[in-house]
Amino acid sequence: MQTAALSRARTDGAFTPAIQAQPRHPDRLLTTGQVATLTTMSESWLCKGRVYGWGPKYIRFGTSEKGGAIRYRWSDILLYVERNVCDPEAGSHD
Numbered sequence: 001m002q003t004a005a006l007s008r009a010r011t012d013g014a015f016t017p018a019i020q021a022q023p024r025h026p027d028r029l030l031t032t033g034q035v036a037t038l039t040t041m042s043e044s045w046l047c048k049g050r051v052y053g054w055g056p057k058y059i060r061f062g063t064s065e066k067g068g069a070i071r072y073r074w075s076d077i078l079l080y081v082e083r084n085v086c087d088p089e090a091g092s093h094d
Contacts, residue, residue, distance in 0.1 A: 026075035029059065035072045039081070056080035 023030070023038075035056075036043045049055020050070070057076040062068015 023074045026073070026078070028074050029071040030074060030077075032070055032072070035077055039077060 030038070032043050032046050035041070036046060046055060050058060056072060057080070059071045059073070060068045061071065
């Protein structure tokens with residue numbers, strides 16, 4: 001997988017979850033483990049998001065609801081991150 005390095009964000013003395021590297025092609029399909037590594041979200045968090053209906057969009061290859069390979073488009077991950085940015089200067093996100 002080709003990646004481009006990004007610096008880690010630092011806010012008020014604490015590291016924030018930041019995307020450290022990203023695939024060059026936005027529609028590249030990534031596994032749950034690859035997404036977890038690239039975004040610093042846990043695989044468990046991504047799996048729970050699929051089960052409970054929150055989290056980034058994903059693609060399921062297979063015919064059954066519980067079987068099949070799961071893949072994520074990098075562009076969907078970036079869109080999910082962008083939609084969940086909170087700006088404390090602008091007020092509450094809720």
